[in-house]
Amino acid sequence: xxxYFQDIGADSSWPVEATRRMNRMxxxxxxxxxxxxxxxxxxxxxMISRLRPEAGASVLEIGCGxxxxxxxxxxxxxxxxxxxxxxxxxxxxxxxxxxxxAGLNRRVRVAHGDGSAFDPQRSLGxxxxxxxxxxxxLSMIPDWRRVLGAAAxxxxxxxxxxxxxxxxxxxxxxxxRLLLRRxxxxxxxxxxxxxxxxxxxxxxxxxxxxRFERPFRDYAQYGVLTFPAEPGTP
Numbered sequence: 251x252x253x254y255f256q257d258i259g260a261d262s263s264w265p266v267e268a269t270r271r272m273n274r275m276x277x278x279x280x281x282x283x284x285x286x287x288x289x290x291x292x293x294x295x296x297m298i299s300r301l302r303p304e305a306g307a308s309v310l311e312i313g314c315g316x317x318x319x320x321x322x323x324x325x326x327x328x329x330x331x332x333x334x335x336x337x338x339x340x341x342x343x344x345x346x347x348x349x350x351x352a353g354l355n356r357r358v359r360v361a362h363g364d365g366s367a368f369d370p371q372r373s374l375g376x377x378x379x380x381x382x383x384x385x386x387x388l389s390m391i392p393d394w395r396r397v398l399g400a401a402a403x404x405x406x407x408x409x410x411x412x413x414x415x416x417x418x419x420x421x422x423x424x425x426x427r428l429l430l431r432r433x434x435x436x437x438x439x440x441x442x443x444x445x446x447x448x449x450x451x452x453x454x455x456x457x458x459x460x461r462f463e464r465p466f467r468d469y470a471q472y473g474v475l476t477f478p479a480e481p482g483t484p
Contacts, residue, residue, distance in 0.1 A: 291385070291386050292465070292466050292469055292470050293414040293465055293466065293470040293472050294318075294319060294385050294386070294414060295322070296414075296465070296472065297383060297385060297412050297414045297472060298319060298322055298323045298326065298383075299326075300412070300474070301323060301327065301381055301383065301412065302327075303327055303329075303330040303380055303381055304329075304330075304380070305329035305330070306329065306330070306331075307329075307330045307331070307380035307381065308330070308331045308332075308333065308376055308378075308379045308380055308381075309323065309327075309330055309331070309332045309333065309379060309380065309381040309382075309383065310332075310333045310334065310335070310370065310374075310379040310381070310382045310383070310401075310404065311332070311333070311334040311335075311382075311383050311384070311385065312334075312335060312365040312382060312383075312384045312387060312397060312400075312401060313335075313336055313337075313365060313384060313385070313386075313387025313390075313391070314334025314335060314336050314341075314342075314345055314360055315336055315338075315341045315344075315345065315387075316341055316344045316345050316348060317334065317344065317345030317346070317348040317349050317358070317360065318348070319383070319385055320332045320333075320334050320345070320349065320354075320358050320360070321348055321349060321352045321354060321358065324352070324354050324357050324358050325352070325354075328357075330357075331357050331358075332354075332357060332358045332359075333358070333359050333360070333361075333370070333374045333376065333379070334358070334359075334360040334361075335360065335361050335362070335363035335364075335365060335368055335370075335373065335374075336360065336362065336363070337362070337363070337364055337365070339362055342360055342361075342362060345360050346360060359374060359375075361373035361374050365384075365387065365391065365397040365400060365401070366391070366393050366396040366397045366400055367396075367400065368400070370404055377404075378404055378405060378406045378409070379404055379405060379406065379409060380405075380406055380408075380409050380410070381405075381409060381410050381411075381412065382401040382404065382405055382409070382410075382411050382412070383411075383412040383413075383414075384397070384398075384401065384411075384412070384413045384414075384415075385413075385414050385415070386414065386415050386416070387415070388413065388415050388442050388445070389415050389416050389434075389439045389440055389441050389442055390437075390438060390439055390440075394442060395448055398411070398413075398448065398449070398452065399452075402452060402456065402475070402477070405477055407477065407478065407479050407480050408476075408477060408478065408479040409476075409477050410474055410475065410476050410477070411473075411474065411475040411477075412472075412473075412474050413445070413449070413471075413472070413473045413474075414470060414471070414472045414473075415441070415442060415445065415470065415471060416434065416439070416441035416442075416469070416470060416471070417441065417464050417465075417466075417468045417469055417470045417471040418441065418443050418464070418468050418471070419431075419441075419467075419468055419469055420468050421467040421468045422467065422468070422469070445471055445473065446462050446471065446473065449462065449473045449475060450462075452475060453475055456475075456477055456478070457477075457478045458475045458476055458477045458478065459475070459476045460473060460474070460475055460476075461473065461474045461476075462474075
């Protein structure tokens with residue numbers, strides 16, 4: 251593991267095997283990732299346009315990958331600070347370079363970590379966030395429900411959780427849906443068809459408000475949980 255990721259305080263609980271697996275997958279792909287994914291990771295820009303963090307707010311992306319979303323969001327919202335974690339050190343290497351090229355080192359910081367169990371105070375120097383965004387990562391994480399729970403824990407009262415990922419594609423022709431899902435499976439991607447139900451259950455337990463959409467004819471799914479200003483209050 252590169253010394254840099256040790257120096258910035260990576261959480262000792264990350265799964266080593268997951269890091270190795272993601273590094274094997276993205277060691278070469280990271281160089282062309284953003285150029286190819288823009289054609290089928292739909293809804294990312296819409297999620298960013300709806301963030302609208304207040305001045306001084308902190309925004310965390312779980313599964314930040316190449317840093318593409320962080321750089322774009324930081325340019326759109328110059329008065330907010332942005333943070334990211336990813337289990338792949340290969341992808342973080344690309345993210346660090348992208349952040350540096352954009353001249354955003356002072357407002358964007360990334361660290362190595364597992365989205366289901368990490369200490370943001372230790373790895374990023376901040377305990378909680380006003381916003382957490384998760385873009386096309388849950389479909390690659392086996393314990394994705396735990397990631398959602400961890401995200402909620404690391405939100406400030408009144409914070410918002412933004413999630414975009416592959417949808418059900420139920421408005422698509424059957425053969426197109428079948429071929430897409432077979433292709434995604436080749437990359438260990440599993441659309442979370444019960445995401446809306448899981449977010450709805452989280453909203454019921456916490457008193458949060460859920461807004462859920464299925465854009466692009468159900469190709470994608472997009473949810474926002476807005477938590478109460480104080481735990482347990484509507």
